[in-house]
Amino acid sequence: xxxxxxxxxxxxxTSRSIMKFIENHKYKDNVLDEIYLVMHGDPTSEExxxxxxxxxxxxxxxxxxxxxxxxxxxxxxxxxxTIILITGRGERNExxxxxxxxTYNYLEKNQIPYDKIYFEAVDKTGICKEENIDVLVxxxxxxxxxxxxxxxxxxxxxxxxxxKFDSYDIERANDWNDVYRxxxxxxK
Numbered sequence: 573x574x575x576x577x578x579x580x581x582x583x584x585x586t587s588r589s590i591m592k593f594i595e596n597h598k599y600k601d602n603v604l605d606e607i608y609l610v611m612h613g614d615p616t617s618e619e620x621x622x623x624x625x626x627x628x629x630x631x632x633x634x635x636x637x638x639x640x641x642x643x644x645x646x647x648x649x650x651x652x653x654t655i656i657l658i659t660g661r662g663e664r665n666e667x668x669x670x671x672x673x674x675t676y677n678y679l680e681k682n683q684i685p686y687d688k689i690y691f692e693a694v695d696k697t698g699i700c701k702e703e704n705i706d707v708l709v710x711x712x713x714x715x716x717x718x719x720x721x722x723x724x725x726x727x728x729x730x731x732x733x734x735x736k737f738d739s740y741d742i743e744r745a746n747d748w749n750d751v752y753r754x755x756x757x758x759x760k
Contacts, residue, residue: 573759575648576696576705578712579659579675581731583645583684584635588732593631597623624667632674638729640748642684648755649685658699658708662692700724707758709751716742727754 580586624631649655657679663669672691679686690699697718700708708719709727711734716726720742728734728744729751745751 573706573755574654574656574704575755576656576658576700576703576708576710577645577686578696578708578710578715578729579657579661581711581733582709582729583638583641583657584678585638586635589635590631591732593627594623597627621665621667625669628668628670629674632671633678635678637682638748642682644748644752646683646685647752655686656699656703656705657686657689658693658696658710659689659691660693664692697722697724707755709745713737713739713742725758727751 577583645655659675661668661671661675663671675689675691679689688703693699696708696710696712696715699705700719701722705719705724707725707727708716709729710716710719711729711731713728713734716728717740719726726742728739728742730744730746743754745754
């Protein structure tokens with residue numbers, strides 16, 4: 573099986589980690605107000621841009637892994653699945669310069685196995701089609717819906733930013749053990 577996996581708020585608890593970091597920082601109010609834009613790589617205020625320029629390295633090198641992410645991804649890889657990471661992370665915004673190298677180093681340091689990685693993935697559905705992805709694990713309802721519309725099997729990973737929204741008929745995973753269970757059910 574070919575499995576596409578998002579990084580932020582799927583492998584890593586990015587929103588939660590950023591919020592914890594911000595709460596102890598002098599930029600607290602404005603940066604927290606823009607957390608949704610931050611998670612999509614589009615912060616707008618000068619204060620938020622300055623915050624990321626000054627703290628990107630420390631912040632992204634120390635993101636929490638979601639519980640059991642490493643173990644389940646490793647198990648899936650060991651079972652012969654192809655793991656393709658598909659992330660919106662990139663360096664199109666000056667505030668995120670260096671995030672690609674930080675990501676490679678983070679994945680290596682945390683021993684997250686993968687076969688290929690796509691950065692700045694604005695059109696995840698297009699990448700999924702190109703790579704013949706069978707299952708997409710993502711925290712974006714939009715990405716999951718678009719993937720389902722082309723016949724794919726999406727798994728919506730619950731996150732700080734999507735938990736209050738209706739996921740329609742897309743199956744949700746609360747954690748990586750749920751992801752594994754759902755994938756095993758799809759294999760039947």
